Amino acid sequence: MKMASLTGRAAVVSFALLFSFLLAWHLATRGSGTAQHMDPEYAKLMGATATQGKSAMPGPIDVGVKLWEHLRRPFYDNGPNDKGVGIQLVFSIARVLIGYLLAMLVAIPVGFLIGMSPLMSKALDPFIQVLKPISPLAWMPLALYTIKDSSLSAIFVIFICSLWPTMINTAFGVASVRREWLNVAKTLEVGTLRRAFTIILPAAAPTILTGMRISIGIAWLVIVAAEMLVGGTGIGYFVWNEWNNLSITNVITAILAIGLVGMLLDFVLARLTRLVTFPE
Amino acid sequence: MSDRFISIEGIARRFPVPGVGTTTVFEDLWLSMLRGEFVCMIGHSGCGKTTVLNILAGLDAPSNGTVIVDGQAIEGPSLDRAVIFQSHALLPWRTVIGNVAYAVSSKWRNWSSVQVAAYAQKFIDLVGLKGAEHKRPAELSGGMKQRVGIARALSIEPKIMLMDEPFSALDALTRGTLQDEVRRVCQETGQTVFMITHDVDEAIYLADKIVLMTNGPGAVLAEIVENPLPRERTRNEFHKHPLYYATRNHIIDFLVSRSRTFINETRGTYDPRNVAVVCPGLPEPAIARTYDTSAKPNRGQQFAAH
Numbered sequence: 001m002k003m004a005s006l007t008g009r010a011a012v013v014s015f016a017l018l019f020s021f022l023l024a025w026h027l028a029t030r031g032s033g034t035a036q037h038m039d040p041e042y043a044k045l046m047g048a049t050a051t052q053g054k055s056a057m058p059g060p061i062d063v064g065v066k067l068w069e070h071l072r073r074p075f076y077d078n079g080p081n082d083k084g085v086g087i088q089l090v091f092s093i094a095r096v097l098i099g100y101l102l103a104m105l106v107a108i109p110v111g112f113l114i115g116m117s118p119l120m121s122k123a124l125d126p127f128i129q130v131l132k133p134i135s136p137l138a139w140m141p142l143a144l145y146t147i148k149d150s151s152l153s154a155i156f157v158i159f160i161c162s163l164w165p166t167m168i169n170t171a172f173g174v175a176s177v178r179r180e181w182l183n184v185a186k187t188l189e190v191g192t193l194r195r196a197f198t199i200i201l202p203a204a205a206p207t208i209l210t211g212m213r214i215s216i217g218i219a220w221l222v223i224v225a226a227e228m229l230v231g232g233t234g235i236g237y238f239v240w241n242e243w244n245n246l247s248i249t250n251v252i253t254a255i256l257a258i259g260l261v262g263m264l265l266d267f268v269l270a271r272l273t274r275l276v277t278f279p280e
Numbered sequence: 281m282s283d284r285f286i287s288i289e290g291i292a293r294r295f296p297v298p299g300v301g302t303t304t305v306f307e308d309l310w311l312s313m314l315r316g317e318f319v320c321m322i323g324h325s326g327c328g329k330t331t332v333l334n335i336l337a338g339l340d341a342p343s344n345g346t347v348i349v350d351g352q353a354i355e356g357p358s359l360d361r362a363v364i365f366q367s368h369a370l371l372p373w374r375t376v377i378g379n380v381a382y383a384v385s386s387k388w389r390n391w392s393s394v395q396v397a398a399y400a401q402k403f404i405d406l407v408g409l410k411g412a413e414h415k416r417p418a419e420l421s422g423g424m425k426q427r428v429g430i431a432r433a434l435s436i437e438p439k440i441m442l443m444d445e446p447f448s449a450l451d452a453l454t455r456g457t458l459q460d461e462v463r464r465v466c467q468e469t470g471q472t473v474f475m476i477t478h479d480v481d482e483a484i485y486l487a488d489k490i491v492l493m494t495n496g497p498g499a500v501l502a503e504i505v506e507n508p509l510p511r512e513r514t515r516n517e518f519h520k521h522p523l524y525y526a527t528r529n530h531i532i533d534f535l536v537s538r539s540r541t542f543i544n545e546t547r548g549t550y551d552p553r554n555v556a557v558v559c560p561g562l563p564e565p566a567i568a569r570t571y572d573t574s575a576k577p578n579r580g581q582q583f584a585a586h
Binding site (some may be wrong): 126177180181184185186187188189190198199203276278279280 | 335337338339356357358359361362363365367373382383387401416417418436460556
């Protein structure tokens, strides 16, 4: 018998794992039948958890049904506390992209400066070392106080957390451009600006893009927490709102959506990285 | 003297060493080259050959002295002096023609991209890379990469080409072909070349003058060997020339023993501005000393000790 390809075999294992997980989930959350005989009125009051041993945790089928509902109507809007998952995701993605792009506009030039100038590298290092480990959410009160707008504050938090990986990677990439390539530019009397765009930028691009990929990952992690704090709109707010509604089904649906969007963002950046990577 | 196209005037290079002060790589080096001349520099590792080349290229500055090219002192790198790097130093994100075009557009900044491409193509054809224009350096063999390096250097029509062991990373067969190519191109274009090499045969095949350096640190230029072989020489025939072995033996003797003892032997009489010019085959004093019979057993012992 011919052996299937590695991808094919991996897919089989993946499906087997998924199936066993769903099965285990289903078995763990299904009801155990009538637990005790009680007055029907009282049973109604107690709900399925007490009367049938049904777990409060929704099973995969409940989640699947809910997911299908959301997929059919992702963009409905029934007022502030009842919006489709699609709308909430669009809000979150928009905040992430605005904060992230603003961060790139700052991080890449500053990273260039640090990478090219040993003086600036030494001078800015203490600031970066202190600012980098600060949890982005710690900025939230300060942002709310100064900006006085919850949505802009969330964008600011995204901006701050996207800054560091890209800046540090850009500085590293720029500083470690091979001397021989710089020497080529020198012997050809290439000016500083042209050298930055034709030698340093392409040489450092793979490292810069790797930093940008780490940044978008962190930004997507942080937006959920930030939106839980500021409220109003966004997938993070949706998760917290559904928790307050005790709709675990919706929470699980949202978790799945967060994972898928995060994967998509990472995929896009991985593609871009591959575009600028050169074989040596 | 007006016939000096390139004049190296008393250059030295010192590096600071933590705890020791400074170390001198080479000292008080004087050398002149004529237009269209092919000069090879030979010496052991650490004698500062690459530093001399980097100073000529303008990538490094001498601690003392100056270098004058075509009547002007060197102040940094210039498009007049093209460098062929040992590691070829191609830009891996550009294609073959992109690499050459980068040099062309650096020299003639207001040319249109069509002009640049056509001009770059001319030099790619010259080094025999027609058909590989759109390949990336990673897809090329070592020899082809170095051909691109040569095309890039030639394309800016430099006054002088500086080559830092350009063929040392190549296999013997490729090296031979490329030596032929470089010789042909340089003779066709009347290029002035300064080349560093470890390969004695390469130097004899290519060079008009071979410059011998003593061992570093504190290296000095020991002597200049005038190549006695006729200018029209071929790869198949040049080693059959009656003076080939005299030249080769002289250089090898120098590298094996005299590169170490030269400074002590010539103490007091060595004049850096007027080093011995040796023409193997003629009874020169330098040769007479080398072939002195009384020195032979001594040299044999040193050789055995290697």
